Amino acid sequence: MAVLGIILSLGLLMFMAYRGFSVIFFAPVFAILAAIFSGMAIMPTYTEIFLPNLANYLKVYFPFFLLGAVFGKVMEESGAAKAIAKAIVQKLGKKQAMLSVVLSAAILTYGGVSLFVVAFAVYPFAASIFKEADIPKRLVPATIALGAFTFTMDALPGTPQIQNSIPMKFFNTDLYAAPVFGTLGAIIVLVAGIAYLEWRKRVAHAAGEGYGTNHKNEPELVEDGNLPNPWLSALPLVSVLAVTLILQKLIFPHWNITSWVSQAPYSIPKAGVVGTMNNWALMIALIVGIMLAFIINPRRIKGNVAKAINLGAIGSLLAVMNTASEVGFGNVIKSLPGFQTIAHALTGINAGGSPLLSEAVTVNTLAGVTGSASGGLSIALDTFGKHYLDWAAKTNVSPELLHRVSSMASGGMDTLPHNGAVITLLGIAGLTHKQSYKDIFVMTLIKTGTVFVLILLQGVFHFV
Structure with a gap:
């Protein structure tokens, strides 16, 4: 009954999200449903398990x-x-329409722009160039997803996206962990993803299908002569990466702050000081990027400072609450007796060898359960992070590899129908799951498969 409750609650959460209902409301509802199937009390489950884990995610x-x-x-x-x-x-140009959209989304994501904002920023140009090239609009979401939700989100070393920052706390690593593994993964995902999308375009054209008509949310493109120079526009993005690298690699390692942050009133555990400093580095880098973004085009930003800050702050609340609610849901599931059966099976994978395969499967599974890459990753590492670190030490596996594998695996099955980013992306494009989800899911399969291929290759060639 306990396992049945977990499966039922997950299925219902996916269904309600597919229908457009908020996971902030329904995540605790279905978490409690799963708890009832396990014979647990309703209110203590909500107040003592769901809410504390939601709050802890927000805190970090x-x-x-x-x-x-x-x-x-x-x-x-x-x-x-x-x-x-x-x-x-x-x-x-339009002959490389798909590659253009992928690279546009990739550069913004790698520079630290929120995935949701990237979707809003790139969609008008994606729709415009797809229409000019007569490519079916239903392929726009998958194309944006390839650029924003895959290799630049968690594979390329240095990406400041949260999926790459979460493992730092658990493995005392930095954003540039396992650069060879991550870069190879990014290349494979990009090449395979573009090849698939181009194939889908050719099949559509062979069948006589073009951009289509009567679409919703068609962008109104207005010529804007007040845009900054593209190279200057890239400065804030570069600064986020550069400042993070300088602080994490050159400055913070030479600071002896353990003695004072490990004592009251801070009381940061000594084992977590490195991860905490790496988090500080990313925060400082994002602040520098914000300041530069304000400066590069003062004529356009004048009068919009409050608007940018306020809308960004408000938008962050919805995104973080969606994810935190899914983390609360996942932690309730984690506390159920039925989960122990699942956990034992996951951690038992390849028990006699490297922990990488088990870690990839575990993170991928929990990302799928929560419908959130960062949510599933947080739960997986909260639950099994120390276990994998000890396992890695025994088998001579670098913590950097644990970081990169967990980060990349989180961006796999998280994009099931109840994933918030998928729902948002389809809404921006004015398309439905029925029209476009299949191709988004293929991007997920490519991303997921790449992680396991790289684990196999790493076992043979031992690259980091």
Whole structure:
């Protein structure tokens, strides 16, 4: 009954999210339903398990959501995001429409712009160039997803997205962990994803299908002569990566702060000081990026400072609450007796060898359960992080590999129908799951498969 309750509650959460209902409301409802099937009390489950885990997630990761959303909004209001996307599209032309959209989304995501903001920023240009090239509009979401939700989200070393920052706390690593593993993964995902999308385009054209008519949410593209220079627009993005690298690699390692932050009133555990400093580095880098984004185009941003900050802050609340609610849901599931059976099976994978395969399956599974890459990753590492770190030490596996594998695995099956980013992306494009979800899911399969291929290759060639 306990396992049945878990499956039923997950299925219902996916169904309600598919129908457009908020997971903030329904995540605790179905978490309690699963608890009832296990014979647990309703109110203690909500107040003593769901809410504390929701709050703990907010405590640790809210700054990244807040600063990332504000940064993305400032990039949008200053015209920097539009200038970068427009320059890439114009440079490559309509024959490379799909690659243009992927690269536009990838550059913004790798620079630290929120995935949700990237979708808003890139969609108008994606729809425009797809229409000009007569490519079916139903392929727009998958194309944006490839650029924003896959290799730049968690594979490329240095990406400031939250899926790459979460493992730092557990493995005392930094954003640039396992650069060879991550870069190879990014190349495989990009090449395979583009190949699939181009194949889908050719099949559609062979069948006589073009962009289509009577679409919803068609963008009204207005020429804007007040956009900043594209190269100047990239400065805030580069600064986020550069400042993070400098602080994490060159400055913080030489600071002896353990003695004072490990004591009252801070009382940070000594084992967590490195991860905490790495988090500080990303926060500082995002603040620098926000300041530069304000400066690069003062004429356009004038009068919009409050708007950018306020809308970014408000937008971050919805994103972080969606994810935190899913984390609360996942932690209730984690506390149920039926989950122990699942956990034992997951951690028992390849028990005699490297922990990487078990870690990838576990993170991928929990990301799918929660419908959130960061949510599933947090639950997996909260529950099994120390176990995998001890396992890695016994088998001589680098903590950097644990970081990169867990990060990349989180961006796999998280994109099931109840994933908030998928629902948002389809809403922006004015398309339905029926029209476009299949191709988004293929991007997920490519991303998921790449992680396991790399684990196999790493076992043979031992690269990090």
